[in-house]
Structures are given as C-alpha cells and as structure tokens.
Amino acid sequence: MPEWWTYSPADFLLFSPRTYYRLIERHNDAVWPAQLVTLGLGVLIVGLLRERAWWRGRVVSGIVAVLWAWVAWAFVRGRYATINWAAAYLMWLFAVEVALLVWAGVIRGDLSFRWRADATGVFGGGLFLLCLAGYPMFALLGGRGWAQVEVFGIAPDPTVMATLGLLLLVEGGPRWGLQVAPVLWCLVAGATLLAMGSPEAWIVLSATLLSVVAAIAKGRRSP
C-alpha cells in the first residue's frame, strides 16, 4: 500500500479498551476455575526447571504447547475473533508455535530447560515469574479489578511473554524458530495496547525487545 507510512497503530484498532477488557472479564468468568489449573501448571514448570530428570524438557514443552493451543482455541478463536477479524490470521502464529513445541520439545526432546544464574537466565526466569505472578497485578494497578486480570495460560499476552522467558532458559544457543511466533504476537499485542492507551503496552514491547537482545547475547556466548 503506497500510503502505508500515513497509518498509525490507532488506525488499526478495531475496538475500544472497554470492549477488550470486558472480553477478558467475560472469558475469565466463562472458564473459571481453569485459572487455578493454568497457574498450577505454571508453578509445576517452575518446579520442573530445578529437576534434572531426562523427561523434564519434554514435559515442560508439552505443558507450554497445551497452554498455547488452549489460549488459541478458547480465547483467540472463541472470544477475540468476535471483535477482531485479524484473529483468524493470528491463529496461525499459535498453530505454528504449538507444532514447533511438540516437534522440537516433545517428540525430539531437543529442549532442555534449566534455571541459570547468568544474566540471560535471570532475565528469562524473571520474565516467566513476572508473567505468572506479576502480570495480573497490572490490571489491578490500572483500576480494572480482579475480574479483568490477565492470567497465565488463560490470556494470550502473559502466556506468550512467559514463553519468551522460558526459551531463554533452554540449554544451548537461542531457539530462533521458536521465538518468531511469540515475538510477532507481542509486537501486534503491544501495538494494540499502545493504541488503546494501556500502560501494559510498554511492558509487552520492552519485554519482547529485551528477550531478543538476551537471545542474541546468549547466542554469542554459546559455542
């Protein structure tokens, strides 16, 4: 489109912040108490990161793949698509990530996650914990109340950002193939939140940028 530079993120915003956060609220209400299950799975992942068993990577990959599939099916397709026709295209990002996690992590067993004390590991682990325990608090700080909190494994943004954190904990070099879909989702979500005037936009966008920088740094250190 020749006049593409005249567009801003606000030109692509299809819905109001009120409509979007009510969508989150209605979804939270509809799937309750699934939030307890997904948060429990997040805590299980934290525990598995300390585990040295050979199956650790396969289980973590499987859990993350299931959560991506569930978020895509229940929220992106079931809710978000009712106010955003682009959700049909965004579903492909989720489909690709689920396929890659299942192939690389579950079937081939190539993904071995482990806590590390270096800068990349601390950032990755911190980002995962932030998405698990801290991200829901932003709704409260923004005055939206408990009903509209975005929960890991239920809402896409904390789930996807947590995945970016986890990928930094994979042993070996960066996994660029697995990072593409989460980064693209976060860029779209960040632009959407920016257009809505939501402060979470800066968290999503800066976490995405820092995770890419951390992956590059990790790549330079890896043999």
Next chain:
Amino acid sequence: MSDGIRTSRRTLIGAVAAGAAASLLRPLWALERTAPITRPIPSSGEPLPVIGLGTWITFNVGDDAELRDECAAVMGAFFRAGGRVIDSSPMYGSSQPVIGYGLDRLGHPAGLFSADKVWTSSGPAGPDQIEESRSHWGVRRFDLLQVHNLLAWEHHLPTLFAMKAEGRVRYVGITTSEGRRHDEVERIMARQPLDFVQVTYNVLDREVEDRILPLARDRGVAVLVNRPFRQGSLIREMARHPLPSWAAEIGAANWAQVLLKFIVSHNAVTCAIPATSQVAHVVENMGAATGSLPDAALRRRMVSDLERL
C-alpha cells in the same frame, strides 16, 4: 429506504399497538422534537439530516449482550432525535451484526438510511460480501453502498452501478479517510457517476476544502464526513478550554456541537457521521442539527480561534 425483513407475529402485534399509541401521542411528540436540519442528496433531491451515526470501533462489541444493548439504546436515541443515516463496513468487526441487533430491537425504524461498504481486494468476492453485510443488517437492500478506501474500486464500482440499475441499491459512492489518495478520489469523482463521496473533514483537517468539496458541489455528489472529532481526540483537546463566546450565537451548547456545526455548515457537506457508544453523546451530536449554523465570517473565526487552542 431500507425495509426490515424479519417480522414475527409478536413484533407485528407490537408495531400495531405502538402505532396506535403513537397516533395518540403524535401532537405532543411533534412539539417535543425539533426536526433536524436536512440537506438534499444532489442526485435525487432526497433530504437527509445533516448528522448521522458512524459505527467504527463503537459498535464493534462482539457478542457482549450488555454492550449490544447499549448500542441499541444509542440507535434508539438517534432515531428519536430524527437521525437517519447509519454507516458501517465489513471492516468494522462485529458492527454490522450489532446494527442488525439494534434494528431488530427497535422494530426496524422506517426512517433508516442504511450506508455500508464493500471492502475486499477481490472483485468477484464483492457481491458475496455485500450479501453477507445485508444479512447482518437485516434490511431488504442498502440505501448506499460505497467502495471502502478505494480498495479495488475498478472492480467494485461496475458491480455497484449494476446493482443500482437493478434497484438493489439506491446510491453508490466511494470513501477515503484522513486525507489519503485525494488525487485518485478526484479522478474517480470526475469520471464516474457517483452519488456520494465520503471523506475526513473537521475544523483542523480541511484539505478537502481545496478541491474535493468544490468538485462534489460542481458534480452534484453528496458528501459524508467521517472522523469529525479525530476519533475523539479533538473533543478531549477542546474540552480543556471553555466554550468560545460565539458558540451561543449558533446555539452550540458543547464542543461536539461546535465541531459538528462547523462541518455541516459547509454547503457541499450533506451529512457528518460521528460515532459514539453513549446515548448522552448521540443526543449532543444530534443537537448540532438544530438551530442555526455559522455563516462564512463565523466559520473563518472558528478556524482562527480553534487552531490557536
């Protein structure tokens, strides 16, 4: 004019009862409501109220029952104030089905002037998309169909003109927004028998005054105006300042009415289509279609004063 196609026994009985009640109340109703200012569509002479209702963002509420009811209430207040033109597009998410929901709730008001768009890069896909849009609205036919943002206009305009010839749409138009592709808009306006053109125009975005509005007047093309408040930012900006003293001269009680009266006082403009999700705001907006409008001297002063704010 659009005709509702969904009529159940219950709505028929309700309509008969409502009609009987309305006939008793009509004198009182007529006293309470001031008829809005209208402008004729140049190609037919049909008068349209100068304020319509846009649905971009505000009506895209998905399947949220509470928000759908709020949109229906906005439509109800709009029709009660004498409004007619409702504008939407397949691009606006769930806005079309939400309009259909509102029309069902309101018993398909006879005054509706339904304006929608075709928005697909595929020419052959146009008719199916138009049919889907019509089904969402629940109308027999659209009053106006426009090519959204000139997308594949070479393919869609022949389709729309053929539909008009067959009586399946009453008027044909094109749209653009925020000053994009004005040269192309002009070329199409000059060569095609358009009934309508839709552009962005407000007290700060006046590029269309140079060539498009004069051309519309010369060619007898009706003008719909989108983004009259720059998606609300103009109102938010202006609301920090007190209303100018001249606002009272044109009967403007708030900034929305000041901004809308500026737009519709241009003699080439047929109808401005502000979008809102609040009943109070639609009542304010429709208030701009009553009382007097600024003359040329006051329009110059409005530009000068508001550009300084």
